[in-house]
Amino acid sequence: MRKNILAPSMLSADFKILGEQLKQTEEAGAQYIHFDVMDGIFVPSISFGMPVLSSVKGFTDQVLDVHLMVTEPIRYIKDFAACGADIITIHLEACEDPGKTLDEIHACGVRAGISIKPGTPVEALLPYLEQADMFLIMSVEPGFGGQAFIPESLGRIRELRDMLNERGLEKDVEVDGGIYHSNVAEVLDAGANVIVSGSGVYKGDIRKNTAGFMEILRNHE
Numbered sequence: 001m002r003k004n005i006l007a008p009s010m011l012s013a014d015f016k017i018l019g020e021q022l023k024q025t026e027e028a029g030a031q032y033i034h035f036d037v038m039d040g041i042f043v044p045s046i047s048f049g050m051p052v053l054s055s056v057k058g059f060t061d062q063v064l065d066v067h068l069m070v071t072e073p074i075r076y077i078k079d080f081a082a083c084g085a086d087i088i089t090i091h092l093e094a095c096e097d098p099g100k101t102l103d104e105i106h107a108c109g110v111r112a113g114i115s116i117k118p119g120t121p122v123e124a125l126l127p128y129l130e131q132a133d134m135f136l137i138m139s140v141e142p143g144f145g146g147q148a149f150i151p152e153s154l155g156r157i158r159e160l161r162d163m164l165n166e167r168g169l170e171k172d173v174e175v176d177g178g179i180y181h182s183n184v185a186e187v188l189d190a191g192a193n194v195i196v197s198g199s200g201v202y203k204g205d206i207r208k209n210t211a212g213f214m215e216i217l218r219n220h221e
């Protein structure tokens, strides 16, 4: 049985009370903290980086799921590993040599993920199916929280899960962008098992939002 995981995206948190809000997601059952790093080049916006990760590390027992929206992320893998990342996901489109970058993540003792933007064909992941531990399908253009889920993403999730199943690979498929209580069931049914949500968790009652997601996730295991 595949385990479903909720990864609330910290990008939508209120940073003046960040610790308190992270605890609320943990207490309501969210297993991961999704940590979005943006460099202002691969994506237009700039978010946060190493010092914030170090500060969050160990504050909760949640897994630190670091999503690098950064050009040539190989330059920073050691730094993010040293700051406590448990999973590092890089973008296929951002790397000259994605395979080498995934190797670098593994060499640091960290789980390695690879992500594609909505316009990148799913088959581009084929060379990395064995190597990566997690595959992230972006269901919005990376760069900002609060965007609408792109419906074509469902077919892309299915395609990826089929590619993995055909090869007997039981790996994590993460989906990120525009996911709420209202559409998460479809995303799970398509084959995803790691659900990122920023606005869907942090806008409004965080405990209630998290608990609502967890109930749907458990019902789909």
Ligand code: DX5
Pocket: 009, 011, 012, 034, 036, 067, 140, 141, 142, 143, 144, 145, 146, 147, 176, 177, 178, 179, 196, 197, 198, 199, 200
């Ligand atoms: C977007 C980020 C997402 C974002 C999701 O580039 O990678 O993780 O925070 O936010 P929502 O759930 O609001 O679309």
Ligand code: ZN
Pocket: 009, 034, 035, 036, 067, 176, 196
């Ligand atoms: Zn993200």
